[in-house]
Amino acid sequence: MFTINENYLKLPGSYLFSDIARRIAAYQEANPDKEILRLGIGDVTQPLAPAIIEALHGAVEEMAHADTFHGYAPDRGYDFLRTVIAKKDFQKRGCSIEADEIFISDGAKCDSGNIQEILGMDNKIAVCDPVYPVYVDTNVMAGRTGQYDPKTQSFDGMIYMPCTAENNFVPEFPKEKPDVIYLCFPNNPTGGTITKPQLQEWVDYANKNGILIIYDAAYEAYITEEDLPHSIYECEGAKTCAIELRSFSKNAGFTGVRLGFAVVPKELKAGGVSLNDLWARRHGTKYNGAPYIVQKAGAAVYTEAGQAQVKEQVAYYMRNAHTIYRELKAAGYSVYGGVNAPYVWLKTPGNQTSWEFFDTLLKEANVVGTPGSGFGAHGEGYFRLSAFGTYENTKKAMERILKM
Numbered sequence: 001m002f003t004i005n006e007n008y009l010k011l012p013g014s015y016l017f018s019d020i021a022r023r024i025a026a027y028q029e030a031n032p033d034k035e036i037l038r039l040g041i042g043d044v045t046q047p048l049a050p051a052i053i054e055a056l057h058g059a060v061e062e063m064a065h066a067d068t069f070h071g072y073a074p075d076r077g078y079d080f081l082r083t084v085i086a087k088k089d090f091q092k093r094g095c096s097i098e099a100d101e102i103f104i105s106d107g108a109k110c111d112s113g114n115i116q117e118i119l120g121m122d123n124k125i126a127v128c129d130p131v132y133p134v135y136v137d138t139n140v141m142a143g144r145t146g147q148y149d150p151k152t153q154s155f156d157g158m159i160y161m162p163c164t165a166e167n168n169f170v171p172e173f174p175k176e177k178p179d180v181i182y183l184c185f186p187n188n189p190t191g192g193t194i195t196k197p198q199l200q201e202w203v204d205y206a207n208k209n210g211i212l213i214i215y216d217a218a219y220e221a222y223i224t225e226e227d228l229p230h231s232i233y234e235c236e237g238a239k240t241c242a243i244e245l246r247s248f249s250k251n252a253g254f255t256g257v258r259l260g261f262a263v264v265p266k267e268l269k270a271g272g273v274s275l276n277d278l279w280a281r282r283h284g285t286k287y288n289g290a291p292y293i294v295q296k297a298g299a300a301v302y303t304e305a306g307q308a309q310v311k312e313q314v315a316y317y318m319r320n321a322h323t324i325y326r327e328l329k330a331a332g333y334s335v336y337g338g339v340n341a342p343y344v345w346l347k348t349p350g351n352q353t354s355w356e357f358f359d360t361l362l363k364e365a366n367v368v369g370t371p372g373s374g375f376g377a378h379g380e381g382y383f384r385l386s387a388f389g390t391y392e393n394t395k396k397a398m399e400r401i402l403k404m
């Protein structure tokens with residue numbers, strides 16, 4: 001008789017956003033006349049920029065003719081895309097990343113889930129708390145943790161690094177030494193950032209202790225303050241200890257198009273084995289590449305017109321973030337993030353739990369956000385508002401919240 005991967009049974013209940021959807025559906029059914037404004041899920045709302053649409057049309061047309069048709073993409077992705085990424089995202093910032101260290105994928109979620117496949121099962125994993133849940137759940141699925149304890153909202157065997165207002169949402173080195181650390185800056189959900197000296201400390205700590213950092217820079221485009229690192233490879237020594245994940249979802253609106261990449265430096269080795277070789281092997285065996293059409297669209301992001309247009313789109317969302325931040329702060333809320341990230345993270349007022357505040361907001365303002373506790377035990381007492389809505393809805397949501 002066949003059996004299942006029992007590690008999946010360790011995962012508690014339903015996914016955070018399914019819980020939220022259920023509560024919204026119940027409220028909407030009881031109150032069909034109410035207009036609900038959604039500042040919850042981190043999906044974009046603006047259409048793809050014209051330069052990207054033009055590239056998509058052009059690539060579709062190419063697929064219609066035998067002499068320009070494209071079948072399977074190269075394992076690591078097309079050269080035209082990897083070369084422009086290496087140049088514009090890394091070399092321009094002084095990071096010596098080459099095209100053959102870049103692996104094109106269909107997004108950072110898949111990469112952050114899949115990357116652990118090339119790591120040993122006995123690796124001890126450390127994550128920030130609160131955290132983007134994919135890092136935790138995929139390691140649970142793989143069997144790197146024990147059981148879930150609902151009381152502490154944590155998995156046995158996983159190291160949680162608290163990120164709260166007290167440490168400005170940048171974790172301290174954990175007491176117990178991990179083998180792999182997931183870091184994400186600018187951060188989802190807290191909107192927090194890390195300075196270059198702080199990131200350098202993590203890189204030095206990792207190199208000294210033989211630790212791998214998986215650095216998720218999905219929100220890099222939202223950095224507005226100078227001197228904040230856009231890539232971990234801006235830090236000295238990062239190529240021997242870090243993999244970086246990037247996404248086209250939030251900087252260019254590709255959430256429904258699907259494109260991202262992982263940077264696996266050639267110097268990154270464990271026991272003399274190159275992780276770049278291992279990831280290439282994994283990619284070659286298990287992945288047939290992001291579509292040609294989508295990779296052409298990705299390359300359009302780096303053209304002069306594409307750059308100007310996506311910058312404008314990011315600025316649009318950041319205007320929402322600033323609006324949420326400014327108005328809530330003026331109203332007396334304790335607010336964080338929102339300056340270099342499309343998320344505002346706030347302290348729930350009056351000692352309400354995250355879910356209590358979710359219900360208050362839904363019932364009194366008909367506004368949906370995301371309870372901080374859904375991202376981990378240290379997210380309790382916090383709440384996330386997303387800046388990815390339209391400006392009009394963001395303004396309206398703020399007016400309603402301020403009237404509560």
Ligand SMILES: Cc1ncc(COP(=O)(O)O)c(C=O)c1O
Pocket residue numbers: 042106107108109110112132184188216218246247248249255259260
């Ligand atoms: C931290 C983080 N990484 C990765 C992703 C997913 O990126 P992608 O759409 O490229 O899969 C998200 C999406 O919300 C995210 O918040």
